[in-house]
Amino acid sequence: MVHPLYLYNTLDRKKEQFIPLHEPFVGLYVCGPTVYGDAHLGHARPAITFDLLFRYLKYSGYKVRYVRNITDVGHLENDADEGEDKIAKKARLEQLEPMEIVQYYLNRYHQAMDALNVIPPSIEPHASGHIIEQIAMIKEILDNGFAYESEGSVYFDVTKYSQKYNYGKLSGRNIEELLNTTRDLDGQQEKRNSVDFALWKKASPEHIMHWPSPWSEGFPGWHLECSAMSQKYLGEIFDIHGGGMDLMFPHHECEIAQSVAAGGKEAVRYWMHNNMITINGQKMGKSLGNFITLEELFSGKHALLDQAYSPMTIRFFILQAQYRSTLDFSNEALQAAEKGLERLLDAFKNIDKLKPSAQSSVNIKDLRKKCDDAMNDDLNSPIAIAHLFDAVRHINSALTGQATFSQEDIDELRSVFQLFLVDIFGLKDEAKDNNASYESFSKAVDMLLEMRMQAKANKDWTTSDKIRNELTALGFEIKDTKDGFEWKLTK
């Protein structure tokens, strides 16, 4: 391990040194999407935040098992007990099998994640594939007396649980307040108390997704899948559980209660929550109707967008804020991210053009450590990025001959940029990576620009400008340098 890593643990609301249960192994569980619609900008935040954590833990030498679930059953609309299953509703509207909906949106989710360069998790379990495990867990909770059956459904007895344990410890709520403030919903006669939540729901006749169980033909409650699947793949106690802040209550609170009620142990050692992306200061969310899907961002087709933003711009935009801060969406902010990222990637590329000197005029020896320190402080990516920008200035100075680097320092710069920019932040040059024939056509472009150099040498500005203007019109950006040229594809 490089330096001690500190992570903010929502359980006690402070940064704690991260010490895995079974070094060098780390178990990481993150709440994944309910696949009933296209992923929006809000989904990118946890995906990228925990991708950053996944990458950083691996770089730090840990062997990480990263589990991110797919919710394909049990997630209800409206209130937690009488609403329609989200997947089933979409299936009914589209006249498709529920699993067709799941597959369709899951494929699209994967495409978006690939575009964002989010590394796939180690295991991506589906809730519907773990009904047996969920039923087993319900039995344990029933046996321990923390749940009751009512008309074919099984509910978690929050009041009973809170006599022995602290329900609300994660979100800072207390049971009396919950009892007084929880709204009365229709159709709750089955429950002893409004705060109780469903572990198993008997399926109504029109409900199309259901499985047999000791209590009824039905389906599992939403909170249960994460408890059951994290236990199955990461063990009764594991290191880190992540997700969006909006899931803290009730979802994560219920997870804690379920694990304790079933096995007597709290499953999670470090709870991490990413903050929301806001739009005009308000949370971006499905129910608010103010969300922008990732595909719309990539294509620019949305009323709020001035232009298209590349997946890497989105990724960089998210990394430029610390994960626990809200991040406000605006065209101005995204355009700034786009320019900033370009500057960073250009400099990385230009390290190869640096000519070594006997010694360096600037000290970059501590760059690696500064970036490490920033990351070890609860994944402070914006600070690490700021340090990289400092190095960019030095690299550019060296390119114009105003600074010098030794061969050793050039190698160190290349190595640090490769490590942080590419391996840890997951930022890459898209034009180059997305085009298999890049090498061939780049040579053709080089050839044209060599001809332009020739024309320039002959002071044939007509030819020289013609080549530049036509390449520009085709989407190339041409830059003249001290003793040659640079180009890149901008679209």
Added chain:
RNA sequence: GGUACCAUGGCCGAGUGGUUAGGCAGCGGUCUGCAAAACCGUGUACAGCAGUUCGAAUCUGCUUGGUACCUCCA
């Protein structure tokens, strides 16, 4: 109403009891056939009020404003 949290320069966003965050935009300059890029220079920001302190934007209290959760939401 309860709980958690936030308020930083034109925009986005770090951080800290006394020293430049960083990016984008702007302004001035250098370079260039022109342009672009790059480089150099440039901004006395930390909601308000009171307190603690030698010193606070950073700690404490109050006020104001905002957000999230309490019903599905990343």
